Amino acid sequence: MHNIVLAHRILVSLFLLQYVIKLVLLLTNKKEQLANYTKITKIPEMLVSVGFLVTGGWLLMQMPDVGKFMIIKLVCVFAAIPLAIVGFKKGNKGLAVLPVALILGAYGLAEMNTKAMSGGKVDTSSTKDPLEVGKIVYQNKNCLMCHGADGKSGVNGAKDLSITTLSLDQQKAIIKNGKTPMPGYNDLTDEQMNDLLQYIGSLRK
Template identity: 30%
Template sequence: MPPVAFLHTHILVVVLFLVFFAIKAVLLLLNKRDTLDRMRSKTKIVDIVLGILILITGGYLLFLYSGRIPTYLIVKIVFVLLAIPLGIIGIKKESKGLTVLSLLIFLYVYGVAETNSLAMNKEEPSVAPITNTTTELPVKKAPEEITPAEAAQEEILNAMGETLMANAKAIYTQVCATCHGEDGGKGLGGAALLTQSQLTLNDRINVIEKGRGLMPAFGSQLTPQEAEALAAYTITLNTTN
């Protein structure tokens, strides 16, 4: 199973686990103990399976992660490992305090996962995303301030024909948009925010062909020309230039 499929499976089992836990927490807080006992009895096996799947898929994704593991991800893992037993004990002992504490930790972890930030302050793009296929690399620097590398990068972008860029956009929509978002600002599962990325064209091509973190390598699926065009297209998503 490819890493992206594992990521989606992990997200699905986490959401299901949280839904069941939230329902039980509400029943406990409303003193619906009979209903709670019946639900616990019916979902006992499901809870065990979901818990195991969370650990397996999460552990595998962590194993696949290349490079330095971000601090927010380490904190997220620690909090999840803390919240799961707290939630189980809270529901089993019918402790409202432990259950609410566990629920709050889960909500915080979800916020961290969505924003890739311990402060949950994901930065939104300040301008509308660029979507046309013939967009040139936006440059605000004076001509004398542009480095040779930036000039070469802009020249490559300008040389990309409309057909090639349209094809690159189609490839992006098919294989990249799920995690990066249509506008490059989604950041699912730690995916880079392309609206803010400052990687050069060559660096982007290298990441596309060889992969990084949870992102799989696409070098065997794309031609060098397609990889270059795709890298060029991602540059047009940057809204910070």
């Protein structure tokens, strides 16, 4: 799972790199070099594009629910493709620049979303039941998005919480500090942290 995330990132970077090279040639009016470069890199470019879309699609299918950031990201990526094709075909510099902005924006936004996932205090004053408090934290802090409601879904390379072999202290350290791509959660109260650990324990079958 983790490897697919890594492969996807590498493919997106390669895609952007070759795109920027072509863009620079277009912007500096090097028409001949652009034509040559496009010809030589045709096959690798196709492989990278397909790989980028396939790994992205595969990761998407692993998600228990597609959040609004993911939808924005998808719209940006799919809007970028026709713009890129038309931009280069017509030699329109403005259109050709737009896809880079869209893709960087889309991935930047997703990165910010990961950061945002850890933010915000959770209000658990509605209950004193440790498992209820734990569940509220688990849901509100988006643990669900990667680990799933049962702790088993390995989205973004997330470990299966129902079979974790880590001690409570080790789990606590990971939750506090995070472990890429999992964000760190250091704004939980001691009570919320302990109830969260108890809730994770209850996912064990």
